[in-house]
Amino acid sequence: MTSSPLLDIPPLDIPFLVPGDARVPGDARTEAPPRRLVAEVELVDRLEDADPPSWLPLTHDDRVRLAAFRREGDCRRFVTGRVMVHRRLREVRGVPLGAARFTRRFTAAGEWKPVLSGEPGRGFEGTQWPDVSISHSGTFVAVAFCEGAEVGIDVEQHSAFVDGDDVLSMALTPQERARVASIADAARVFTAKEAVLKAVGFGLAIDPLLVEVLDGAVRRFDHPERRPVVLAPVPVPDRLSGLVSATVAIAPASSPGSGSRTDQP
Template sequence: MMEIVVRWSPPLPAEERFLRLLDEAEQDRFAAYRQEADKRRFLTGRVLAKTVAAERLGLAADAVKFDATCEDCGKPHGRPRVPGADLTLSISHSGDLIGLAATPAVPVGLDVETANRRADDGLIDYALSPAEAAHLAGLDPDAKAAAFFVYWTRKEAVMKATGKGLRIPLQSITFSRYDEPARLVSSGDAALDPARTRLVDLKAADGYRAAIAVLTTEELSVTEEHWLP
């Protein structure tokens, strides 16, 4: 059984005690955001990641140094990682909620979405497989939107875990029913093998939907905690 902690936080203020945890490249990324909300989300994600990494590695948070080099373009906006450490991190944010999931050195993806959005037919056709779309037939608009975003967060989570993003067609992936425990039923992409993919739907917070995906054969035991520094 793989034990995983998902840590949630509201956006942190841009205070010195948090800003000093950012290295030079992270300071540059923080400064490049134009919107204050985006600055705080980025800062919060990095503070969560460094705090959790420090706990796992037995370090002080300000001693944690990430390599965030993008594997595609070489710029420092990729997934943060500690070279050589038995640790994989995934950050996600939506609205006023930022989350961090940490696993041993196996691929992980975390996704959170606000639950107050609508799911129109175009979005459903774009994102869901025929089997998943059939599960939504006959639901009223609120129930349809709630069910859709269960699927959406599962799909975003597995995309993040593979690192391939939308290069995997969303319709090529089918999950268990939205009201059943999360499970990958079938995949049209070799990067996602149902036998080596584990998912859990998360509670996150009121007004949000979330899911975590780990590319492993182990079962998952996930604990969620809301962090206040």
């Protein structure tokens, strides 16, 4: 199995200050103080082999997805993201490799992003797991974790936007596109938008034109799944700053709507 070395930066802790919940709207005396939440971010620039390691738990759906990939690179990106999550759980939280798994959820609003749960029989079924988000572009894979909030991360190689006018017209509002003067701008604006959508759980299943992110903040969110979201750029080494951009976002924790179901092993 090919190792996935980190870039020349350690895993990042990106702090966020989020407003407290107001018990009486407009009454500052009853507002809870801001909370400090941290998004743990890890980024690699080399992919694992396409064959998943024997210890990696895969649901039936995971195996179907792997079998459906037509390109080896897609398999490697999928496996790399999952391996990164398990290694991080072991290093930071002491969870043995393979003791967690991803579960997909489905609601009336659509498919909710996968969440961590305990692998049956490993003794971690009742564990409180962090929220996790995975993104990949080319040979880059990023993973974000957050305790106490939903998290979304997106990473994009700048080269993906060389001929990206069609994608940008479908994903960015006119005001957002007005801020794009280069492929690096395109990547930064796009990752901000997708990180926000992933933080609320549905990614691009929500029409991205219903959301507007300007100057590092969500200015408009015209969708029933809207929640307050805060975001921050992910620092990358100087040698890669012209090649790749990433953004991480967090949103208040929420539960899937009524009637949700999860996948089965």
